[in-house]
Amino acid sequence: MTRPFRLTLVHPSVGRNRGMKKYIRTWMMEPIPVGMLAALTPRGVEKRFYDDRVESIPFDEPTDLVAMSVETYTAKRAYQIASEYRRRRIPVVMGGFHATLCPEEVGQYCETLVVGEAESVFPEVVEDYRLGRPRPLYQSAGRPSLLTSPERAVFAGKGYLPIKLVEFSRGCRFRCDFCAIQSFFESSHNHRPVDRVLEEVNRIRRPGQLFFFIDDNITSDLEAAKELMRALIPAGVRWVSQSAINVAFDEEALELMRRSGCQGVLVGFESLEEGSLREMNKGFNLMKGGPARAMENFRKHGLRIYGTFLFGYDQDTPASFGRALRFAEEEGLFIAAFNHVTPFPGTPLYRRMAEERRLLFETWWLDDRYRYNMIPFQPTGMTTEELATGCLEARRKFYSWRSILSRARHRVNFRSPFMLANFLVINAMHQRDVEGRNGLALGDADWAGPLLKAH
Ligand code: SF4
Structure with missing residues (x-):
């Protein structure tokens, strides 16, 4: 045989x-x-x-x-x-x-x-x-039809977090210039049949299970997302995901999110500088009253928000960090990320940086001198040091106990003792992680020898 x-x-x-x-x-x-x-x-x-x-x-x-x-x-x-x-x-x-x-x-x-x-x-x-x-x-x-579910048996015994990752949709219709997703999918979006997603959710759930819909932008097709949420209501699960800001201005979607067990979403606010948003082709973040109005709507429906901010666009200055931090604290973000923008290969941002000769490491992902979180390009509104320390300081301040306790006072973050404990534990974990992988080598630094080519 x-x-x-x-x-x-x-x-x-x-x-x-x-x-x-x-x-x-x-x-x-x-x-x-x-x-x-x-x-x-x-x-x-x-x-x-x-x-x-x-x-x-x-x-x-x-x-x-x-x-x-x-x-x-x-x-x-x-x-x-x-x-x-x-x-x-x-x-x-x-x-x-x-x-x-x-x-x-x-x-x-x-x-x-x-x-x-x-x-x-x-x-x-x-x-x-x-x-x-x-x-x-x-x-x-x-684009393929998304009919396959992952085979999770291969994950057994590896000690991953107990959160279950499920995919509903893939891709995004927007064209933010830094985003590798829009480059990969050419600003297209498709989704799995709702009944397949529901079958998967019911098959892999455990009591109290939290699901993470790993979609790049779960509301890229808002009507399809609503169909999923309606189907999730009887399932009685808890879930989180990522969404563009436009969902905050659709009352029906917000209501369905709450009723279907949505605990919170990651929203890419990216910047509070109008010029930077326009530069990154994300001017839609300013729609209908912009980020502050969006937060008001999310809070009204009890939805907690993980806000992400990017710095280093030409319109950004050292004052941009304080502005984003103030917003994140005053609006009671559950958690937040403050990072420098990264020119990923294949994106319009990378091409622009290359044309303007502003890349400090042309292929930063392969460069032995490059370390995780180093600034790989030359900003114009500040120095690379100001950009790196500005991000780090914003993270330190946001995850200080002063900020954590002040954000804990927002009703959306302390609705129940369980939720408050959750908020405090997750924020404390982020506090420990503020410097995260800073300085981490890309590749195994102990690995010796040249990379062997195949051809
Ligand atoms: S909305 Fe999000 S996923 Fe869509 S292109 Fe912009 S950054 Fe990428």
Whole structure:
């Protein structure tokens, strides 16, 4: 009898500093792209999965093929892992955001490159390897129907957070210039059939389960989102997700969010500077009274908000940090992120920075001098140091006990003792994490040798 074909799925980490034994474990969730690849693998193939963030990869374990989904932040580590397998003559397949946005680069480090969404091509890739006729490039045509649910059995025993990640929709109709999502999906959006999502939710729920709909913008198609929320009401679950600000101005949507168990949403406020919002092509954040009115509407429906802010656009000055911080505190944000904008390859922002010769590291994600949270471009309204310290200081102040306690006074954050405890614990965890991965190497700094190219 011939033995089954063996596929190894690997989730690369961002990296490790020299001598660092353990990865930074906070907020470690199930890597859904791996679950999707597992589900898309043809029957009869023997699968195993290693998460580089939580375990050592047994490179010498016999396997026939390795597959990795690559993001810009994990690209260098993915190439190191691929080099280890290449030394052992094991072929590597790469796909994911970075593979689609930087195909020339990623194509050098894998035997097979998958461009676009995996659904329509991954089964064929594995089958072709099994039959000994692989191709160097597989390109998905158009947007696939999203009918597959991830195979979560591969996550067993890895110690991920108990929150369940479910996908309803993918992509976003907006065109924010810094956003890799709009580049990858070319500002398109599609969603799964509501009954499939509901079946998945009911199948994997545990008592008191919290779900995270990992959609890039769950309300990109507002009517479809409402249909999902209506269907979720009888399920009686609790959920969180990410949404653009426009949902705050639709009373019916807000009411459905509350009734369907929405605990809160991440909203990208990005900036309170009108010029910066226009520059990033996110002027829609100013619609119908803008962020303050949006917050008023969210609070009225008991929805807690995780607000994110970006700094470093040309209209930003050192005063922009204080303005965003004041807003975040006065409006009682549940949590918030204050980060410098990052030019991701393939985005309009990256192209503009490159044209204006403002990139301080052209391929910052591969540069040995680059560290996590370093400013990779030259801002105009402040220095790189001011930009880096401005973000850090805003985070420190927002997660100080003074700010946490003042935000705890907003009714939306303390509606019940359970909610207040939740608020305090989550904020305390963020306080511990303020410097987070600052200074973390991209790739394993202890890994020696040149990256081995495939061709
Ligand atoms: S709204 Fe969000 S997901 Fe959509 S393009 Fe803008 S940043 Fe990206």
